[in-house]
Structures are given as structure tokens and as C-alpha cells.
Amino acid sequence: MSCEPALPALRLARRCDRLTSSLVRDILAAAVQPGTISFAGGLPAADLMPALPLATLADPALWQYGSSEGEPAYREAVAAWVGQGGLTISPQQVLALAGSQQGLDFAAKLLIDEGTPILCEGPTYVAALQTFQLFGAEVLCAPLAADGPDLAALETLLATRRPRAIYLIPCFQNPAGTCYSAEARRAVAALLDRYDTLLIEDEPYRHVSLDVDHPMTPVCALLRRAPWIYLGSFSKILWPGLRLGFLAAHPALMPHLVRLKQAADLHTQRPGQMAVAHWLASAEREADLARLREGYRARRDAMQAALERHFATLAEWQPPRGGLFFWLRLREGFEATRAVLDAALAQGVTFMPGEAFFVEGADGHRFLRLNYSHATPAQMERGLALLAACIRAHAAVPA
Ligand SMILES: Cc1ncc(COP(=O)(O)O)c(C=O)c1O
Numbered sequence: 001m002s003c004e005p006a007l008p009a010l011r012l013a014r015r016c017d018r019l020t021s022s023l024v025r026d027i028l029a030a031a032v033q034p035g036t037i038s039f040a041g042g043l044p045a046a047d048l049m050p051a052l053p054l055a056t057l058a059d060p061a062l063w064q065y066g067s068s069e070g071e072p073a074y075r076e077a078v079a080a081w082v083g084q085g086g087l088t089i090s091p092q093q094v095l096a097l098a099g100s101q102q103g104l105d106f107a108a109k110l111l112i113d114e115g116t117p118i119l120c121e122g123p124t125y126v127a128a129l130q131t132f133q134l135f136g137a138e139v140l141c142a143p144l145a146a147d148g149p150d151l152a153a154l155e156t157l158l159a160t161r162r163p164r165a166i167y168l169i170p171c172f173q174n175p176a177g178t179c180y181s182a183e184a185r186r187a188v189a190a191l192l193d194r195y196d197t198l199l200i201e202d203e204p205y206r207h208v209s210l211d212v213d214h215p216m217t218p219v220c221a222l223l224r225r226a227p228w229i230y231l232g233s234f235s236k237i238l239w240p241g242l243r244l245g246f247l248a249a250h251p252a253l254m255p256h257l258v259r260l261k262q263a264a265d266l267h268t269q270r271p272g273q274m275a276v277a278h279w280l281a282s283a284e285r286e287a288d289l290a291r292l293r294e295g296y297r298a299r300r301d302a303m304q305a306a307l308e309r310h311f312a313t314l315a316e317w318q319p320p321r322g323g324l325f326f327w328l329r330l331r332e333g334f335e336a337t338r339a340v341l342d343a344a345l346a347q348g349v350t351f352m353p354g355e356a357f358f359v360e361g362a363d364g365h366r367f368l369r370l371n372y373s374h375a376t377p378a379q380m381e382r383g384l385a386l387l388a389a390c391i392r393a394h395a396a397v398p399a
Contacts, residue, residue: 018134024126024356027341031350037383039370040350042174042324044236048295050288052238056274066270068262070096070246074273077280078232078246085206086217087230089248095257096268100204100233100245104128104167106260107200107229108135110253111165119163121149123357123367125174125202128167139359144176146318148184151191158195165198171216172205172323175357175369179321182214189222196226204233204245205323207289210297212321220248227253234276236324237292242272296324296373303372306380310388315368326370333396336368343390349383 031038056062069075075091082089097103104127112118114136120128122141132139140161142154148170157163168188170180180188192199201220209216220228233245249257261267279285303326304319311317315328330336336353344351354367375383 015134015136018136019130023338023341023353026345027350027352030345033348036348036350037375037379037386038350039372039375039383039387040352041374042236042371043374044240044324045295045299045373048292049239050237050279050284050292052242052275053278053282054271054275056271056278059271059274062270062274064270066267068095068258068267070094070268071270071273071277073277074246077277079248081280082218082230082232082248086215087221087248089230093248093251093254095247095249095254095261096273097231097245097247097261098243098265098268099235099240100202100231100247101127101131102264103229103231103245103247104131104200104202105264106247106257107165107167107231108132108137109260110256111198112137117161117163119154119157119161119166119197121168121173121176121178122359123175123354123364124167125169126352126356128202129357129359132167141359144173144178147178147181148188151184151187154188155191158191158197162195163197165200166192167200167202168219169202169205170219171203172208172320174205174323175325175352175354175367176327177318177320177323177325179212179216180219182217185217185219186222189219189224189226192219192226193224199223199226199228200231201228202231204231204236206232207237208293208296208324209322210293210300210320229253229257237289238276238279242276244268244272244276299372299377302377303370303380306377306384307370309381310384314388314391320372324371324373326372328368328370330366330368330391334391335365335394335396336391337365337394340390340394343394344387347386347390349386349390351387 027040031040075094078094079091108131112135118132118137119140121144142149220230227250230248315330317328352369355364358364
């Protein structure tokens with residue numbers, strides 16, 4: 001007989017039932033296996049990441065507890081950086097975060113009760129969906145058109161469902177790659193003002209801009225009365241393992257957000273904030289970003305050429321003008337289902353099936369998201385040939 005104490009029955013909060021996401025978990029676990037060609041994650045290219053001024057790591061003063069809002073130098077540098085993008089804010093409106101994902105968590109805690117309607121783009125960022133649903137949101141989706149959301153559908157949802165907030169990724173949307181036009185930005189801001197809807201604007205890809213020739217003014221900057229939370233990240237242009245991002249918000253929201261930060265983790269790590277503040281103020285910054293964009297442009301073009309060779313008869317897509325992903329819509333008769341994913345995984349190739357980015361019931365099996373920043377051109381060639389063969393083998397109508 002075992003003398004081990006019996007395990008007490010685990011009693012977890014009801015929201016934990018909503019934490020399951022086996023599909024995404026399986027894919028990301030497979031993506032890190034040696035030899036796997038991964039088109040799945042959003043990993044930036046390690047060889048293009050700028051060198052960070054890491055002298056701050058050696059400063060023992062920075063290993064002491066710090067302020068919940070963030071280091072003054074970081075908040076000032078971020079306010080200036082966001083201002084250059086078109087959103088004028090004061091350093092007091094900046095909160096340092098452990099990645100912009102933490103901002104999504106805070107926005108959800110701040111706004112969502114059981115059943116709260118939250119409006120998103122359809123499709124949308126998978127981890128935002130998970131966070132909003134974890135806190136009990138009813139997620140509504142306005143479909144995305146080529147240069148922004150479908151404005152008629154957006155207005156109908158705002159008018160009839162009165163969502164408490166809307167979550168948008170106007171620069172190189174994840175997963176669809178859409179970059180809102182200047183007109184779409186103005187039209188969305190006017191609608192949010194009309195219906196007094198709080199905007200959560202998420203911009204991790206703003207600086208991975210490859211060939212956009214119109215102003216990308218943040219929608220938050222165009223609002224006159226609706227409240228807003230603006231999220232930014234250094235994960236795609238510096239190092240994601242630093243876990244550094246920020247939010248800026250309407251002044252009325254700041255005290256609540258700072259308390260949420262205190263309750264979550266007291267404050268963001270200080271040496272990284274100082275390293276990023278130095279980089280933001282450095283003479284190297286613009287050259288670093290130009291080199292990064294040039295490298296991404298070459299990878300994007302290599303992926304486009306490989307897709308033309310292997311996917312022309314299978315799918316339609318627009319080459320992304322920024323961000324890290326291609327978003328493919330499969331032609332009639334083809335699907336990117338779980339069976340296709342399993343077959344691709346067996347061949348050592350991963351991708352993100354479209355269904356992960358939609359709320360249940362949408363037409364996600366016709367889409368797939370492919371990351372272009374991680375694989376080498378040779379891996380792209382091999383991986384896309386294998387993936388195309390898997391999709392053909394699982395066609396609803398054999399091709
Ligand atoms: C749209 C979007 N928001 C937020 C994040 C999270 O970024 P971070 O690493 O800053 O937490 C990502 C990461 O891929 C993303 O694509």
C-alpha cells in the first residue's frame with residue numbers, strides 16, 4: 001500500500017476551463033524540434049536583431065526594486081518614439097510592460113466581466129482571443145477588407161451590440177497582414193467616437209514596415225472623445241526574450257492600469273528598460289531599423305517567389321507590406337485542416353491553420369498563416385513544396 005498522501009481534489013477557477021488550446025500548443029511544441037521547418041510562430045530573425053547596449057546589466061543600482069510605472073528614462077524615450085509615429089503623449093501616460101501581451105491581459109482585467117461583448121477584427125491575433133475569452137468575453141468579429149475593417153459591418157456591430165471595447169491591429173494585422181489606409185483610420189476613429197467605444201490599438205509590427213507609402217497615424221491619435229489604450233512592443237525589432245513593451249492610455253485609465261501592474265508583477269525589469277531607452281536615443285537606431293527592414297524585405301521576397309512556385313494553383317494571397325506573415329486563402333476544394341497539419345508535422349513542417357484566428361464557426365479552414373522571417377530561403381523552398389503536397393493530398397476534391 002502506498003504511503004503517499006492522497007492528492008486532494010483540485011478545485012480551479014471556472015475560467016481555467018477556457019484555457020485549453022491544444023492546437024496552438026501542439027504546433028508551437030513541434031516548431032522548436034530540431035530539424036523542423038517552422039512557418040508557425042512569429043519569431044523575428046535573430047541575425048537581423050540590433051546589438052543592445054547592455055552596460056546597464058552591470059549596474060547594480062538597476063537590480064533594486066523600481067517603480068511600477070517604469071523607469072523615467074524609458075517612459076520619456078517611449079513617449080518621444082510614439083510621438084514620432086503620430087500619437088502625442090506625455091511620459092506620464094506610459095506604463096512599462098513585460099511585452100505587449102501583458103497589456104492585453106490588463107485590458108481584459110480592466111474591461112471584461114462574464115459575457116462582456118468585445119469587438120475584434122475577423123480574423124484576429126490568437127493570443128488576444130484567448131485572453132479575452134479567458135476573462136469571459138463574448139468576442140464579436142467585424143470582417144477585414146483589403147485596407148481596413150468592413151465599415152458597414154463594423155457600424156452595425158457597434159450600434160446593435162454596443163461592445164465595451166474594440167481591439168484592432170491597424171499596422172500589418174496579425175494574421176491577415178492588412179495595413180489600414182489613411183481613410184480607413186479616419187473612418188474607424190469617427191465611428192468609435194460616435195458610439196463612444198474604447199479602443200485597444202495593438203502595434204507590435206509598426207516598425208516592420210516594408211513598402212507602405214501612406215501615413216500610418218495611430219487610430220488612437222484620431223479619436224476626439226472615445227477612450228483608448230495603445231500597445232507597443234520591442235519584441236519584433238529588438239529581442240523578444242527581453243519581454244519589453246509598453247502601453248500608453250487615456251489619462252483617466254492610467255491609475256487603474258498602474259494598479260493592475262502592481263498586482264501583476266510590481267514592475268517591469270529595469271536593466272532592459274534602460275538598455276532600450278539608450279537604444280531609442282542612440283544614433284544607431286535608424287540605421288539598425290533600416291538594416292532590419294532590408295533583411296525582412298529580402299526574406300519576404302524569397303517567400304513570395306517560393307509561394308509562386310508551389311502555391312499558385314492552390315491559394316490566393318497579397319504579399320505583405322509589413323509584419324511577419326503571409327495570409328493565404330485556399331482555392332475552392334482545398335483545406336488547411338487538422339489532418340493537413342498532422343501530415344505536415346509528420347514531414348517536419350509547421351504552419352498556423354486559419355481556424356486558430358477566428359471565433360468558432362467561421363470559415364477558418366480555408367486559410368493558413370505562414371511566417372517568413374524565420375526559415376532560410378532553402379528551407380522555404382523545401383518546406384513549401386512539402387506543405388503544398390500535403391494540402392493537395394487532403395483536397396476535398398482530389399486535384
Ligand atoms: C498582434 C500581437 N500583439 C501582441 C503580441 C505580443 O507581443 P509581445 O512579445 O510584446 O508580448 C504579438 C506577438 O506576436 C502580436 O502579434
